[in-house]
Amino acid sequence: MRIASRSVRDSDHTFGNEEPRKGRKTTVTNTAVPVGLPTAGWLDPAELACDPYPSYERLRRETPVAWAPAVKKVLISTFEGCSFGERHPEIFSSNVSGGTMAKALGGRPLIRKDDPEHASERAPMNRTLRPKQIMEIWADKFEINARRYLAEMVSNSQGAADLNAAYAAPLAAKNLCDMVGMPDVEPLDLARWSVDFIAGTGNVLDRQDIWDRCERSRAECDAALDETVARLRRHPDPSITSMLLEGGMAEDQVRNNIKLTISGGMNEPQHMITNMVWLLDRSPDQKAAVLADPGLWKQAFTEAARLFSPIGMITRQTIADVEIQGVAIPAGTQIGMILSSANRDSTQFTNPDQFDIHRPPGTNLAFGSGVHQCAGKWAAQKAIGDIAVPLLYRELPGLKRDKSQQEIWDGWVFRGLTSLPVVW
Numbered sequence: 001m002r003i004a005s006r007s008v009r010d011s012d013h014t015f016g017n018e019e020p021r022k023g024r025k026t027t028v029t030n031t032a033v034p035v036g037l038p039t040a041g042w043l044d045p046a047e048l049a050c051d052p053y054p055s056y057e058r059l060r061r062e063t064p065v066a067w068a069p070a071v072k073k074v075l076i077s078t079f080e081g082c083s084f085g086e087r088h089p090e091i092f093s094s095n096v097s098g099g100t101m102a103k104a105l106g107g108r109p110l111i112r113k114d115d116p117e118h119a120s121e122r123a124p125m126n127r128t129l130r131p132k133q134i135m136e137i138w139a140d141k142f143e144i145n146a147r148r149y150l151a152e153m154v155s156n157s158q159g160a161a162d163l164n165a166a167y168a169a170p171l172a173a174k175n176l177c178d179m180v181g182m183p184d185v186e187p188l189d190l191a192r193w194s195v196d197f198i199a200g201t202g203n204v205l206d207r208q209d210i211w212d213r214c215e216r217s218r219a220e221c222d223a224a225l226d227e228t229v230a231r232l233r234r235h236p237d238p239s240i241t242s243m244l245l246e247g248g249m250a251e252d253q254v255r256n257n258i259k260l261t262i263s264g265g266m267n268e269p270q271h272m273i274t275n276m277v278w279l280l281d282r283s284p285d286q287k288a289a290v291l292a293d294p295g296l297w298k299q300a301f302t303e304a305a306r307l308f309s310p311i312g313m314i315t316r317q318t319i320a321d322v323e324i325q326g327v328a329i330p331a332g333t334q335i336g337m338i339l340s341s342a343n344r345d346s347t348q349f350t351n352p353d354q355f356d357i358h359r360p361p362g363t364n365l366a367f368g369s370g371v372h373q374c375a376g377k378w379a380a381q382k383a384i385g386d387i388a389v390p391l392l393y394r395e396l397p398g399l400k401r402d403k404s405q406q407e408i409w410d411g412w413v414f415r416g417l418t419s420l421p422v423v424w
């Protein structure tokens with residue numbers, strides 16, 4: 001089976017550039033320039049997409065809290081600042097917009113809600129995504145899927161392939177098909193819906209071609225959900241969709257949250273597979289260590305997620321005046337918390353730009369933290385860190401990057417390898 005290898009690119013979206021919320025007292029909107037804040041006028045999204053880390057280092061050093069005209073938000077780039085934002089959802093609201101995300105998905109999902117509304121929608125999802133359920137329900141399926149796509153990659157090629165297109169993308173899509181209770185949906189289709197929903201979420205320029213793609217994917221996804229919901233009402237199972245239905249959630253809201261999960265649960269695990277292989281390939285000692293001691297795979301996964309965080313930035317909106325690192329931010333300001341910069345903050349991590357699986361245990365923000373911490377964190381850890389990548393090296397011990405071919409990194413809001421040629 002072939003599958004779209006395209007990953008989400010920042011040209012398609014930015015979660016951040018959404019309309020400010022209506023109906024609340026605000027002193028600044030995302031179209032206004034906040035007065036008196038440090039400004040990072042030099043910040044260039046094109047440079048960020050090529051290699052964001054030098055710009056993040058400059059932001060942290062010069063203006064850790066800064067208005068960035070190019071992305072029309074106040075950016076917080078330090079570990080301290082982002083952690084503060086995550087710990088204070090009563091100031092940093094997730095209810096950023098009823099705008100593009102709601103239009104893209106057909107309604108407002110839990111990621112754009114605050115507690116207690118958010119918590120009541122998150123609870124049923126957690127019931128099938130906790131570590132115990134991942135072990136009991138999903139781990140075997142993740143293993144079957146990984147073996148299937150590895151076998152296909154090997155049989156469809158002669159010792160060389162693009163690891164993203166041949167393994168990472170189809171595997172991430174198939175795992176997600178299973179988790180949302182759509183095992184018979186073609187992973188190629190689900191991967192396309194995912195890309196189109198995210199493109200719609202970032203469609204601040206209101207491009208009709210993007211809305212058309214989004215609408216087509218929404219219609220296909222809704223048709224699949226018609227069948228899925230009817231089946232699961234008759235025969236509940238442990239899938240996320242079934243859990244939401246069993247929890248008594250209105251069907252419209254189930255659909256919004258499943259479309260969110262399809263948007264958010266595909267691209268990042270896909271990138272984690274190729275990121276890990278890329279990093280291990282460039283660190284032969286650490287690769288040797290993890291192959292000798294499989295207990296180190298968890299650290300390798302965590303460290304790769306820190307160093308190349310697949311979600312670079314998350315968006316919030318202040319609903320109260322607040323001061324961070326000496327900078328006063330008024331209520332109503334749209335905020336970009338740059339997790340992938342926070343994860344390279346030298347005040348938190350020694351030699352932050354180095355891949356080091358032996359780093360002392362500690363927190364990083366790759367999966368967010370606080371009430372919106374990634375619902376799929378344990379699933380991704382198991383599917384990718386414990387199964388997909390170790391299996392690759394067990395079955396193909398000679399696996400390495402094909403340095404004669406071009407590899408492609410892209411994006412900053414979502415960043416990862418869109419092509420990783422390998423040989424074995």
Ligand code: HEM
Binds near residue numbers: 272311
């Ligand atoms: C390595 C893979 C992944 C990474 C790095 C990642 C990262 C994140 C981050 C940073 C957030 C917080 C967003 C925010 O606060 O605005 C988030 C939320 C979320 N993620 Fe993931 N994610 C990954 C995989 C997954 C998977 C596999 C699923 C589905 C099974 C998933 C489902 C979700 C959902 C539903 C939310 C919203 C949670 C809420 O608002 O309470 N993610 N993810």
